[in-house]
Amino acid sequence: MSFGVDGPVRAIGRxxxxxxxxxxxxxxxxxxxxxxxxxxxxxxxxxxxxxxRMLGRDExxxxxxxxxxxxxxxxxxxxxxxxxxxxxxxxxxxLRCSYHGWTFTNDGRLVGVPALRSGYPPDFDxxxxxxxxxxxxxRRGFLFATWDAKAPDLEDYLGEIAWYLDAILDCGAGEWExxxxxxxxxxxxxxxxxxxxFAGDGYHMRTTHQIALDQGIYGDTLANGTRGRxxxxxxxxxxxxxxxHSLRAGYVVESGRSIDERDxxxxxxxxxxxxxxxxxxAAQTPEQVRFTSHCEVAHGVVFPNxxxxxxxxxxxxxxxxxxxxxxxxxxxxxxxSARETECxxxxxxxxxxxxxxxxxxxxxxxxTQSAGGILFEMDDFENFARIDAALAxxxxxxxxxxxxxxxxxxSTPARNFPGPARAEAATLSEHNxxxxxxxxxxxxxxxx
Amino acid sequence: MIDRPDPxxxxxxxxxxxxxxxxxxxxxxxxxxxxDAEITAVLTEESAAxxxxxxxxxxxxxxxxxxxxxxxxxxxxxxxxxxxSRSAVLFEATKRVxxxxxxxxxxxxxxxxxxxxxxxxxxxxxxVFDAPAPxxxxxxxxxxxxxxxxxxxxxxxxxARRDLLRxxxxxxxxxxxxxxxxxxxxxxxxxxxxx
Ligand code: FES
Ligand SMILES: [Fe+2]
Numbered sequence: 098m099s100f101g102v103d104g105p106v107r108a109i110g111r112x113x114x115x116x117x118x119x120x121x122x123x124x125x126x127x128x129x130x131x132x133x134x135x136x137x138x139x140x141x142x143x144x145x146x147x148x149x150r151m152l153g154r155d156e157x158x159x160x161x162x163x164x165x166x167x168x169x170x171x172x173x174x175x176x177x178x179x180x181x182x183x184x185x186x187x188x189x190x191x192l193r194c195s196y197h198g199w200t201f202t203n204d205g206r207l208v209g210v211p212a213l214r215s216g217y218p219p220d221f222d223x224x225x226x227x228x229x230x231x232x233x234x235x236r237r238g239f240l241f242a243t244w245d246a247k248a249p250d251l252e253d254y255l256g257e258i259a260w261y262l263d264a265i266l267d268c269g270a271g272e273w274e275x276x277x278x279x280x281x282x283x284x285x286x287x288x289x290x291x292x293x294x295f296a297g298d299g300y301h302m303r304t305t306h307q308i309a310l311d312q313g314i315y316g317d318t319l320a321n322g323t324r325g326r327x328x329x330x331x332x333x334x335x336x337x338x339x340x341x342h343s344l345r346a347g348y349v350v351e352s353g354r355s356i357d358e359r360d361x362x363x364x365x366x367x368x369x370x371x372x373x374x375x376x377x378x379a380a381q382t383p384e385q386v387r388f389t390s391h392c393e394v395a396h397g398v399v400f401p402n403x404x405x406x407x408x409x410x411x412x413x414x415x416x417x418x419x420x421x422x423x424x425x426x427x428x429x430x431x432x433x434s435a436r437e438t439e440c441x442x443x444x445x446x447x448x449x450x451x452x453x454x455x456x457x458x459x460x461x462x463x464x465t466q467s468a469g470g471i472l473f474e475m476d477d478f479e480n481f482a483r484i485d486a487a488l489a490x491x492x493x494x495x496x497x498x499x500x501x502x503x504x505x506x507x508s509t510p511a512r513n514f515p516g517p518a519r520a521e522a523a524t525l526s527e528h529n530x531x532x533x534x535x536x537x538x539x540x541x542x543x544x545x
Numbered sequence: 546m547i548d549r550p551d552p553x554x555x556x557x558x559x560x561x562x563x564x565x566x567x568x569x570x571x572x573x574x575x576x577x578x579x580x581d582a583e584i585t586a587v588l589t590e591e592s593a594a595x596x597x598x599x600x601x602x603x604x605x606x607x608x609x610x611x612x613x614x615x616x617x618x619x620x621x622x623x624x625x626x627x628x629x630s631r632s633a634v635l636f637e638a639t640k641r642v643x644x645x646x647x648x649x650x651x652x653x654x655x656x657x658x659x660x661x662x663x664x665x666x667x668x669x670x671x672x673v674f675d676a677p678a679p680x681x682x683x684x685x686x687x688x689x690x691x692x693x694x695x696x697x698x699x700x701x702x703x704x705a706r707r708d709l710l711r712x713x714x715x716x717x718x719x720x721x722x723x724x725x726x727x728x729x730x731x732x733x734x735x736x737x738x739x740x
Contacts, residue, residue, distance in 0.1 A: 182622075183620075183622070184620050184621050184622035185619065185620040185621070185729065186619060186620075186621060186622075187621055187622035187623065188622075189622065276632065276633060277548050277549065277617065277630055277632040277633030278548055278617055278619060278630055278633050279617075279633075280617055280633065280634075280635050281617070281729075281730045282635070282730065282731060282732065282733050282736055283730055283731070283732045283733070284732070284733045285697070285733070304654070305656065307654040308649050308652055308654050308655045308656075311652075312645050312648065312649075414641075414642055414645075415639075416639070416641075439730065460637055463634050463635075463636055463637040464636070464637055464638060464642050467634070467635060467636055467637075468635045468636070468731075468733075468736060469615055469634075469635040469636025469731075469736040470636065471636065471638075471646050471657075471737065471739075472642065472645055472646060475657040475733065475736075475737055476655075476656050476657050478657070478733040478737075479656045479657040480656070482697065482698075482733070486697055
């Protein structure tokens with residue numbers, strides 16, 4: 098079957114969000130040829146440090162070897178298949194199997210086989226029983242991996258989106274540090290549902306998060322133009338690449354003005370302390386500043402299942418004396434099944450900011466958009482669960498495909514936008530979601 | 546960085562109660578069995594207020610500097626290491642954040658609170674210890690919570706709870722609550738509970 102996809106994707110069949118044979122095909126056709134995000138190098142700073150993560154269908158031990166290199170080793174003994182690491186994080190020089198004691202170094206080589214000389218045939222070749230190891234690439238501390246030997250290099254895979262990720266990071270004027278182990282939660286709904294939400298869904302803000310907006314968690318600034326500092330609007334730009342990556346950036350501009358008319362002689366970085374703005378400007382190229390200045394919120398997808406959000410939250414979630422404070426969170430949406438997704442959240446803070454600012458940034462993320470964020474995140478989970486519940490109560494084909502036409506023919510190219518890829522100015526648009534599903538459909542092709 | 550502990554020193558015995566709401570959670574002081582019954586009664590009223598939707602009554606039992614946190618559970622190789630992160634939290638709140646949460650009840654677009662969720666807190670094994678500030682005690686308890694909202698949402702959560710309570714004008718107020726979940730990766734239904 099096809100998914101009702103025409104040239105520019107306008108609709109996706111509903112069964113893509115619920116059927117397990119679709120997930121099976123996705124593992125082979127979407128996840129396998131892609132680079133997937135595993136976490137951060139900062140999670141495994143010392144030789145022997147490891148964390149367990151999923152890479153497609155496979156559990157991998159993401160481990161720093163004695164040589165300092167980070168690898169992703171299949172977490173399964175090559176003898177009978179026993180799971181080697183049982184803990185989610187730890188430190189070990191060797192992975193020793195609990196069944197018969199085969200022992201692997203933390204770079205994946207088989208170095209210990211009980212009764213090797215007395216019991217195994219003379220031609221037993223231990224070098225052929227090492228742990229399968231995925232390709233791993235580390236970019237600015239972000240760890241990606243793929244099992245596909247034919248996949249392009251990570252830099253080519255990321256393509257144009259890398260410029261935007263770099264700008265968001267460079268706006269922090271230096272290195273970033275990951276705040277502790279990730280928050281994790283299992284949520285109802287297919288992995289594509291929250292991912293599509295992060296690609297560019299400004300449309301749900303006024304409904305899903307109406308309460309949060311009314312309660313002022315964005316304070317006097319704004320998230321969608323419905324509230325606002327008197328005399329300002331939020332205007333968004335959508336950027337999507339042929340590889341399915343996307344970014345939506347929302348800018349605070351004077352009412353009725355366009356993004357072009359921002360005052361770039363005095364760049365503003367809402368959520369960072371105003372006294373730091375000149376230093377943040379100096380840390381970026383002029384083109385990056387044209388992207389980051391006046392930006393209140395930026396979110397998007399690194400295809401297939403990694404999303405990011407940089408947003409400024411006001412003091413409604415903090416103390417009266419707290420200033421507008423930004424946080425940057427990176428998330429992975431890992432399928433547990435076709436109908437359940439594990440979300441992992443890593444909050445990053447710039448090392449250039451002081452400890453108090455870093456703490457506040459992390460707290461604001463924890464209070465709103467974390468795994469347990471009862472003021473914001475739970476309303477999103479509610480929708481993802483409602484989608485899942487309704488699809489589970491539907492006959493195949495009932496209700497038609499999922500509509501993706503918001504903004505078709507209604508956006509204009511953003512003039513003078515500094516980064517690569519086509520940027521469309523449209524505060525409400527499914528431009529980015531169409532790019533996500535177009536890439537997904539291309540990889541999925543026709544199903545039997 | 547993986548689970549770097551809070552670099553601030555633990556509170557000294559002369560600490561002001563407000564400091565106990567912020568610094569690393571204080572260790573147990575000497576056991577105060579004479580207070581077990583009194584504190585159990587306070588905590589029973591408190592969880593009943595949550596289960597019965599008496600939100601204002603519940604908020605009135607919180608100290609103004611109340612802090613609530615759910616550390617990230619960690620499944621570690623070494624049983625000697627703590628089973629919850631010393632720095633990362635699944636959720637963190639002040640009294641104001643909880644006021645915002647309960648302010649949602651009755652408001653039509655509070656999607657995740659309409660229909661309401663039925664919760665029941667089962668509290669047990671309450672033990673009271675001294676805490677390093679005058680007029681403050683630490684109460685450790687086992688907690689089982691059920692959460693129900695239609696056929697798709699039926700959750701059971703077990704946790705250890707660490708509370709600090711402060712005596713104020715003859716009544717006990719909650720100064721701090723730390724919830725140590727037993728499950729490594731909770732569901733969103735489980736995390737929607739106020740423990
Ligand atoms: S299964 Fe691992 S040593 Fe036998
Ligand atoms: Fe949302």
